[in-house]
Amino acid sequence: MAALGAALAVVVGLAIGAMLLTIGDMRRASQTARRGEQVLAASNLAEKQVLDLETGARGFALTRDDRFLAPWRSARVALPRQTEALSTLVAGNPSQAALVQQISDGVRGYVDDYSIPLVNAVRAQRNPPATEEGKRRVDALRAQFARFDAAEQRLADARRTESDHAAARAVTVGVIVLVAGVALLLAFAAYVARAVARPVRRVADAADRLAAGDLAARVPVQGRDELARLATSFNAMGDALQEGRDELDSQHAELELQTRELEDQQQQLAGANDELRAQRDELEHITGSLADETERQRRFNDFAETLAADAGLDARAQASLRALADAAGAHVGALYAGDDEGSYELLASLGLERDGLPAAIGPDAGLAGRALGEGGIVEVGHDEATLRVRAFGQDTPVRRELHVPLRYGPRTIGVASLGRLEDAGIERRDGELLEHLAGQAAVALFNAFVTRRAQRLAEINRAVLDTVRDGIMLAGADGVVLANAPARRLVEEIVGVPLEEAAELDPTQVAARTTDAEGYLAANAAIAADPDEPTFDEVQLADSGRVFERYTAPVRGPGGERLGRTTVIHEVTAEREAERVKNELMATVSHELRTPLASIVGFTELILLRDPEPEVRRSHLQTVHAEARRLAELIDDFLDLQRIAERGRLPIERRRVDLCPLVSEQARVFAAQSSAHTLAVRLPSDALVTDADPSRLKQVVANLLSNAIKYSPDGGEIAVEGWARDGMVGVAVVDPGLGIPTAQQERVFERFYRAPAASERAIGGTGLGLALSREIVEAHDGRMGFESVEGRGSRFWFELPAARGRTAEGDGDGGANGARTGSRTV
Amino acid sequence: MAKVLIADDQANMRQLVRLTLETGHFEILEAPDGNAALEVARREQPDLVFLDWTMPGLPGVEVCRALRGDPAHDGMRIVMLTARSQADDREAAREVGADDYITKPFSPIELLEKVRDVLGPEALL
Numbered sequence: 001m002a003a004l005g006a007a008l009a010v011v012v013g014l015a016i017g018a019m020l021l022t023i024g025d026m027r028r029a030s031q032t033a034r035r036g037e038q039v040l041a042a043s044n045l046a047e048k049q050v051l052d053l054e055t056g057a058r059g060f061a062l063t064r065d066d067r068f069l070a071p072w073r074s075a076r077v078a079l080p081r082q083t084e085a086l087s088t089l090v091a092g093n094p095s096q097a098a099l100v101q102q103i104s105d106g107v108r109g110y111v112d113d114y115s116i117p118l119v120n121a122v123r124a125q126r127n128p129p130a131t132e133e134g135k136r137r138v139d140a141l142r143a144q145f146a147r148f149d150a151a152e153q154r155l156a157d158a159r160r161t162e163s164d165h166a167a168a169r170a171v172t173v174g175v176i177v178l179v180a181g182v183a184l185l186l187a188f189a190a191y192v193a194r195a196v197a198r199p200v201r202r203v204a205d206a207a208d209r210l211a212a213g214d215l216a217a218r219v220p221v222q223g224r225d226e227l228a229r230l231a232t233s234f235n236a237m238g239d240a241l242q243e244g245r246d247e248l249d250s251q252h253a254e255l256e257l258q259t260r261e262l263e264d265q266q267q268q269l270a271g272a273n274d275e276l277r278a279q280r281d282e283l284e285h286i287t288g289s290l291a292d293e294t295e296r297q298r299r300f301n302d303f304a305e306t307l308a309a310d311a312g313l314d315a316r317a318q319a320s321l322r323a324l325a326d327a328a329g330a331h332v333g334a335l336y337a338g339d340d341e342g343s344y345e346l347l348a349s350l351g352l353e354r355d356g357l358p359a360a361i362g363p364d365a366g367l368a369g370r371a372l373g374e375g376g377i378v379e380v381g382h383d384e385a386t387l388r389v390r391a392f393g394q395d396t397p398v399r400r401e402l403h404v405p406l407r408y409g410p411r412t413i414g415v416a417s418l419g420r421l422e423d424a425g426i427e428r429r430d431g432e433l434l435e436h437l438a439g440q441a442a443v444a445l446f447n448a449f450v451t452r453r454a455q456r457l458a459e460i461n462r463a464v465l466d467t468v469r470d471g472i473m474l475a476g477a478d479g480v481v482l483a484n485a486p487a488r489r490l491v492e493e494i495v496g497v498p499l500e501e502a503a504e505l506d507p508t509q510v511a512a513r514t515t516d517a518e519g520y521l522a523a524n525a526a527i528a529a530d531p532d533e534p535t536f537d538e539v540q541l542a543d544s545g546r547v548f549e550r551y552t553a554p555v556r557g558p559g560g561e562r563l564g565r566t567t568v569i570h571e572v573t574a575e576r577e578a579e580r581v582k583n584e585l586m587a588t589v590s591h592e593l594r595t596p597l598a599s600i601v602g603f604t605e606l607i608l609l610r611d612p613e614p615e616v617r618r619s620h621l622q623t624v625h626a627e628a629r630r631l632a633e634l635i636d637d638f639l640d641l642q643r644i645a646e647r648g649r650l651p652i653e654r655r656r657v658d659l660c661p662l663v664s665e666q667a668r669v670f671a672a673q674s675s676a677h678t679l680a681v682r683l684p685s686d687a688l689v690t691d692a693d694p695s696r697l698k699q700v701v702a703n704l705l706s707n708a709i710k711y712s713p714d715g716g717e718i719a720v721e722g723w724a725r726d727g728m729v730g731v732a733v734v735d736p737g738l739g740i741p742t743a744q745q746e747r748v749f750e751r752f753y754r755a756p757a758a759s760e761r762a763i764g765g766t767g768l769g770l771a772l773s774r775e776i777v778e779a780h781d782g783r784m785g786f787e788s789v790e791g792r793g794s795r796f797w798f799e800l801p802a803a804r805g806r807t808a809e810g811d812g813d814g815g816a817n818g819a820r821t822g823s824r825t826v
Numbered sequence: 827m828a829k830v831l832i833a834d835d836q837a838n839m840r841q842l843v844r845l846t847l848e849t850g851h852f853e854i855l856e857a858p859d860g861n862a863a864l865e866v867a868r869r870e871q872p873d874l875v876f877l878d879w880t881m882p883g884l885p886g887v888e889v890c891r892a893l894r895g896d897p898a899h900d901g902m903r904i905v906m907l908t909a910r911s912q913a914d915d916r917e918a919a920r921e922v923g924a925d926d927y928i929t930k931p932f933s934p935i936e937l938l939e940k941v942r943d944v945l946g947p948e949a950l951l
Contacts, residue, residue, distance in 0.1 A: 591910055599839065609935070623838055713882050
């Protein structure tokens with residue numbers, strides 16, 4: 001086979017070599033042909049340049065126009081180079097080279113000997129040489145060119161023929177080589193089909209079998225060529241594969257074993273995982289319970305804090321109820337508690353509408369009452385919808401109710417009634433917790449009740465203190481601890497600033513407001529000097545004259561500790577005024593009593609001492625008698641007023657009385673007492689009949705007449721009038737005296753009031769007369785009044801209801817008759 | 827003979843004093859109110875004046891004050907004879923210059939003793 005290949009290579013190489021040779025011939029032939037064409041072109045160009053010289057020179061000579069010299073000049077420069085190039089082209093051809101030499105010489109001679117001198121002559125305006133010379137020379141040159149071209153043309157033709165031959169040879173050789181190559185290739189293919197394809201196919205089949213899994217497939221090894229090696233290699237590969245397969249099988253088995261082991265482990269792990277999950281769930285459950293427990297603890301802490309804090313009764317009750325409901329798992333509830341056993345008020349509710357709950361319950365109140373009575377938790381379950389309460393805005397069934405008594409020591413102070421919406425009993429722990437919480441709640445509520453009671457007591461104390469008219473205050477080291485309302489008012493009135501600012505005052509400022517600054521400061525000093533000593537002093541304000549008693553005393557707490565000092569401020573302005581009035585009254589009464597007494601005592605002593613003549617003695621005794629009577633009247637007046645002061649009204653004994661004789665009689669009595677005054681009595685002819693106490697009416701008339709005389713110190717006429725009209729009978733006494741200043745008129749009927757003139761002019765009297773007279777008139781359902789002008793006199797009058805009948809009873813008829821005679825002067 | 831003025835609005839009182847003193851050797855003068863008392867006292871220069879306090883016109887203490895304010899009446903003895911019996915009243919009387927003070931009611935003997943004390947024992951002879 002190698003030999004066959006070598007033969008084939010030789011044949012192909014020979015064929016290619018022949019073809020290369022032929023092709024070289026063809027290329028050489030075409031190169032020569034192309035050289036010949038170049039030579040002809042160069043020759044033609046040189047011939048044209050010669051013609052350019054001749055025509056340029058001749059044109060310039062004829063026209064003397066420089067434009068004709070442009071081709072001449074370029075040709076003159078290019079022509080020597082052109083001939084040089086032509087000689088180079090034909091250097092390989094001696095005949096042609098010689099011809100080119102001749103042409104070159106002829107051109108040079110034409111240019112130098114003819115053309116240049118011609119141009120120069122024309123430029124120099126000289127006569128140019130004859131043109132025939134030029135024409136002849138150019139014709140000669142053109143002939144030479146023609147010869148050269150012809151020779152060259154023949155050479156070119158010869159070369160073209162030779163080239164055509166070479167091409168024909170090349171084609172022939174090529175065809176032969178091609179045919180030979182094809183034949184050889186066919187032969188080679190046949191051989192290869194036989195010697196290579198079959199063993200290869202066997203190997204391929206074996207490979208297919210291998211691929212299909214038949215690792216035992218082998219190829220027979222024939223000869224020692226590549227195919228044999230291939231077979232050997234294939235067989236070795238098969239062996240290697242078989243070996244690898246066996247190893248893989250064993251590895252696979254091992255892997256399967258390991259896989260099974262892994263699966264076993266995985267199952268174990270899964271089991272462990274389930275267990276862990278269960279534990280985790282358990283833990284979560286415990287954690288959740290702990291959170292719930294923590295929440296409960298927190299709420300109970302809140303409860304405890306609320307109880308510990310200074311919370312009020314309601315807040316404590318609400319916190320207690322919530323804590324108990326939490327512990328019992330209740331959804332609704334109400335808490336009742338009471339300060340005294342027997343009645344328990346609603347203090348808190350949870351979920352329930354308060355309006356629907358009784359405001360208070362007693363120990364007879366159903367299950368709650370039972371819990372209260374027994375002191376233990378009462379728990380009852382209900383069927384669906386048996387017990388419905390109004391809760392959370394709707395009718396809600398309570399499935400289980402609990403009543404937890406709130407016990408404090410031996411006392412049950414309340415009950416928490418709780419409702420669960422689910423029917424589940426109390427767990428043991430919750431039960432204990434409930435009782436524990438109930439105990440705490442009971443203590444808290446009990447304390448709140450005590451506090452409330454204390455607060456109420458404090459409020460009552462304060463209210464009581466405020467109703468006291470005296471100012472009461474307690475001042476400690478840090479200032480005023482307690483002050484009732486009057487204390488605030490009085491302190492401000494005394495010191496001039498509110499109580500809170502009083503401590504900042506300079507005591508001398510306060511002292512300056514009083515009538516006795518030194519006394520005030522001394523009292524303050526006494527208070528400061530001995531904290532354990534009570535003090536008492538009196539302060540009178542200079543501007544208003546108001547008087548205050550100040551009593552201070554140290555206050556000690558139950559343990560003997562000093563709490564401060566109470567100050568009681570008691571206003572005694574009215575008492576002092578009353579005292580003053582009373583003293584004045586006493587002085588007046590005493591004076592009024594002493595005056596008649598002086599006569600009585602003096603005249604009786606004279607009689608006793610001197611035993612006078614009967615007439616003298618009689619005279620003295622008359623004086624004594626009159627004065628004694630006067631004294632008795634004074635005492636009566638005084639006692640009457642005392643009686644009015646005690647009983648409010650004067651006792652009267654009504655009889656039918658005609659005022660006319662009564663008034664006339666009194667007028668006569670008073671007329672006798674004063675020579676300076678005349679009494680004009682003007683009474684109507686008809687009787688002035690009324691139902692009255694005649695002795696009292698006598699008192700009234702006497703008082704009016706007495707006043708008229710006393711307050712008319714300059715004498716004059718005192719008029720006494722009487723009338724009957726509008727169902728009333730009236731009497732008036734008119735004097736021309738001092739009158740009463742307008743400013744004083746409203747005080748005229750005050751007890752013990754005496755007109756300013758009374759003291760100025762030392763007019764006697766008790767200041768009781770008019771007050772008593774008015775009391776008497778009003779006791780008879782009458783009225784009394786006066787008109788007065790200062791300096792002009794007064795008119796005092798009174799009116800009494802006229803009697804229904806017409807007939808007057810009793811005494812006084814004679815006086816009445818006398819009065820009917822009309823006015824008369826006594 | 828000593829001159830004695832009795833000033834009192836009550837006639838009974840003037841009579842009582844005069845009767846009491848009539849056993850002695852006195853010239854008795856009377857005045858029914860304060861102004862009259864002052865006028866008589868200035869005019870008559872009595873050795874002794876009995877002054878009621880509560881009189882119309884000028885009260886007795888004011889008569890006393892007026893007399894004591896005039897040096898012409900130095901040596902005149904003035905005795906208040908009054909029903910006012912308060913300690914304050916006695917003090918007020920002393921302040922205006924009264925020599926003595928007799929409260930009503932009084933006994934004639936007491937009055938005579940006062941006269942003797944004020945004017946000297948010979949006045950009663």
